[in-house]
Amino acid sequence: MEAAGQTLQAPLACPHCRQVERVQHVPAIYRNGLGVYHGTSSAAGVAGGHVAYGYAVHGGVTISGLSSALSPAPAPRKAGWLLGASLFFIPPLALMVRIALNMTRHGSPSAVTAAQKGGYAFGTWLMPVFFLLPVVLFLGAFVRRVRRNTAVLRGQPAAIALWNQGWYCDRCGGAFFPVGTPAPVPTGQLLHLGAFRHVVWSAGGYAHVS
Numbered sequence: 147m148e149a150a151g152q153t154l155q156a157p158l159a160c161p162h163c164r165q166v167e168r169v170q171h172v173p174a175i176y177r178n179g180l181g182v183y184h185g186t187s188s189a190a191g192v193a194g195g196h197v198a199y200g201y202a203v204h205g206g207v208t209i210s211g212l213s214s215a216l217s218p219a220p221a222p223r224k225a226g227w228l229l230g231a232s233l234f235f236i237p238p239l240a241l242m243v244r245i246a247l248n249m250t251r252h253g254s255p256s257a258v259t260a261a262q263k264g265g266y267a268f269g270t271w272l273m274p275v276f277f278l279l280p281v282v283l284f285l286g287a288f289v290r291r292v293r294r295n296t297a298v299l300r301g302q303p304a305a306i307a308l309w310n311q312g313w314y315c316d317r318c319g320g321a322f323f324p325v326g327t328p329a330p331v332p333t334g335q336l337l338h339l340g341a342f343r344h345v346v347w348s349a350g351g352y353a354h355v356s
């Protein structure tokens with residue numbers, strides 16, 4: 147019986163230290179590290195020669211380093227402001243295009259040679275191009291960010307399904323998938339948190355996402 151006791155290892159024992167006491171479900175550890183806070187802060191300072199008193203209410207979500215390392219997915223990135231920034235440059239762009247069209251229609255009063263006319267046209271359209279650049283750049287960044295968020299959202303169910311089978315050993319500071327986990331993942335070996343996260347994020351198809 148003693149031999150059987152040695153070989154029969156509890157399935158949820160840490161593959162490294164072989165103990166079960168400090169092993170906890172990854173989702174539980176993750177939730178423990180999340181906190182919601184509400185607070186107020188006040189500060190007195192000098193602004194414009196007057197003593198100013200500031201008062202602010204703030205709130206948000208805190209996340210512990212461990213929770214962050216065990217997160218099943220990267221946080222969504224704010225994209226709206228990029229679209230806003232892009233749209234911000236549309237009115238001046240439209241104005242510059244209108245001016246350039248007007249100038250092109252009338253032509254330069256002093257341009258005589260083809261080179262002079264070409265230079266005039268180039269100068270005329272320099273400003274519209276100058277305002278077109280931020281529109282294109284911000285819009286491109288917006289599209290990339292939306293695509294990234296969509297990819298993360300789409301892959302999350304698969305990643306979370308796998309993440310739900312992960313266990314964390316507090317003694318060793320690593321995570322593992324127990325032997326017999328029905329997924330093509332390394333089982334029965336302690337993974338450092340980066341490797342664990344890579345396995346989970348890979349299941350969601352967003353391991354390359356930051």
Ligand SMILES: [Zn+2]
Nearest residue numbers: 160163315318
């Ligand atoms: Zn351990």
